[in-house]
Amino acid sequence: MKLTTWQAGIPEQLPIEAFMYTRDTGIRSVQHDQRRFHELTGVVLPIIKITLANTFQGQATFEYREVDQAILPESPTKPKVPKTYNAAGDHLKMSDIYTDAHVEVEVPHYAGMHATDTIRARWQGRVNYNSEIITVGDPPGKRLIAIPRLEVVDNIGRSVEVGYSIKEKGVGETIESARLTLHIDPQAVDPLLAPSYSNSKVSVNYGGETGYTVRVRWVGVTTHETESQDVTSGQANVFDIPSAWVSENSGKPVLINYSIVRKNSNEQRMFSQVLRVNL
Structure with missing residues (x-):
C-alpha cells in the first residue's frame, strides 16, 4: 500500500490520534514524537503500547500506560471573572454588577485552542448552571461567556465553582478546565432566603x-x-x-x-x- 506524503507545516491538520509502539526499544522514538507534536500544536496525544497476538486466533491488546507518557495531559487553565475586585481574582461584590444584566466568565487562550473547538461555561452554586455551547471561531483567543445576573444573586454570601468545558473540534470527549472558586460577598442583611x-x-x-x-x-x-x-x-x-x-x-x-x-x-x-x- 502506498500513501501520499503529508504536506509539511500543517501539524494541526494531521489525522493523528495516538503514537503507538510494539517493542520496548521503540518507546524513545514515540516519546520524541509526542513531545514534538505537543511543541507544534499544544495538543497532548497519548502513547499506546500494542501487544501483538502470539497466534492467529489470538487478539492484540492496546494499552495506555502513564509510565510511557513523555507528557501527561493537564486540565486547561482556570477561567477568570473580569469583574472581581481583588488581586487574586476570586472575590466579587454585588455593588460592582448592580446594574449589569450578566457577569462574564473569561475562557483563556488555552493550549491547542482551535477555531472549531466548542466551549461552555460552568457555574456550580446553589443550582448548577451551564451556558450555551459556543464555537471558538477565528482567530482563536480568549472568549467571554455571559452568566445571567440572577445566578450570581442566588449565591450572594456563598462561593461558587467556575469553570469551562471543551470539545476539541466540536466532537469527542468533554475536557473540563481547572476551577476558580469565586466568593460572592454577603450583603448587610444575610442571608435573604428564597420566597x-x-x-x-x-x-x-x-x-x-x-x-x-x-x-x-x-x-x-x-x-x-x-x-x-x-x-x-x-x-x-x-x-x-x-x-x-x-x-x-x-x-x-x-x-x-x-x-x-x-x-x-x-x-x-x-x-x-x-x-x-x-x-
Missing part, C-alpha cells in the same frame, strides 16, 4: 424589620416586578401574582426572588436567593 410560591401567591418571610420595603421580581418569558410593600417585623408579606404572569409561563420555568431596601434612603437594594418553579 415561597403557591396558588398564584408569593410569600416573603425573612424576619425583616420595620422601616424597609420589599418587592418581588418574576422572571419568565417576560420580567415583571410587583409594587413595593412595607415590611412589618414578624409578619410575612404576601404578593398576589396576576393571572397573565402565570398563564404566559404555562409549562415553563420561572425564577422568583425579592429585594429589600430601607425606606427613604439612597441605598442599593439587597437581593434574596432565587426560587425556581415550573408552572
Whole structure:
C-alpha cells in the first residue's frame, strides 16, 4: 500500500490520534514524537503500547500506560471573572454588577485552542448552571461567556465553582478546565432566603424589620416586578401574582426572588436567593 506524503507545516491538520509502539526499544522514538507534536500544536496525544497476538486466533491488546507518557495531559487553565475586585481574582461584590444584566466568565487562550473547538461555561452554586455551547471561531483567543445576573444573586454570601468545558473540534470527549472558586460577598442583611410560591401567591418571610420595603421580581418569558410593600417585623408579606404572569409561563420555568431596601434612603437594594418553579 502506498500513501501520499503529508504536506509539511500543517501539524494541526494531521489525522493523528495516538503514537503507538510494539517493542520496548521503540518507546524513545514515540516519546520524541509526542513531545514534538505537543511543541507544534499544544495538543497532548497519548502513547499506546500494542501487544501483538502470539497466534492467529489470538487478539492484540492496546494499552495506555502513564509510565510511557513523555507528557501527561493537564486540565486547561482556570477561567477568570473580569469583574472581581481583588488581586487574586476570586472575590466579587454585588455593588460592582448592580446594574449589569450578566457577569462574564473569561475562557483563556488555552493550549491547542482551535477555531472549531466548542466551549461552555460552568457555574456550580446553589443550582448548577451551564451556558450555551459556543464555537471558538477565528482567530482563536480568549472568549467571554455571559452568566445571567440572577445566578450570581442566588449565591450572594456563598462561593461558587467556575469553570469551562471543551470539545476539541466540536466532537469527542468533554475536557473540563481547572476551577476558580469565586466568593460572592454577603450583603448587610444575610442571608435573604428564597420566597415561597403557591396558588398564584408569593410569600416573603425573612424576619425583616420595620422601616424597609420589599418587592418581588418574576422572571419568565417576560420580567415583571410587583409594587413595593412595607415590611412589618414578624409578619410575612404576601404578593398576589396576576393571572397573565402565570398563564404566559404555562409549562415553563420561572425564577422568583425579592429585594429589600430601607425606606427613604439612597441605598442599593439587597437581593434574596432565587426560587425556581415550573408552572
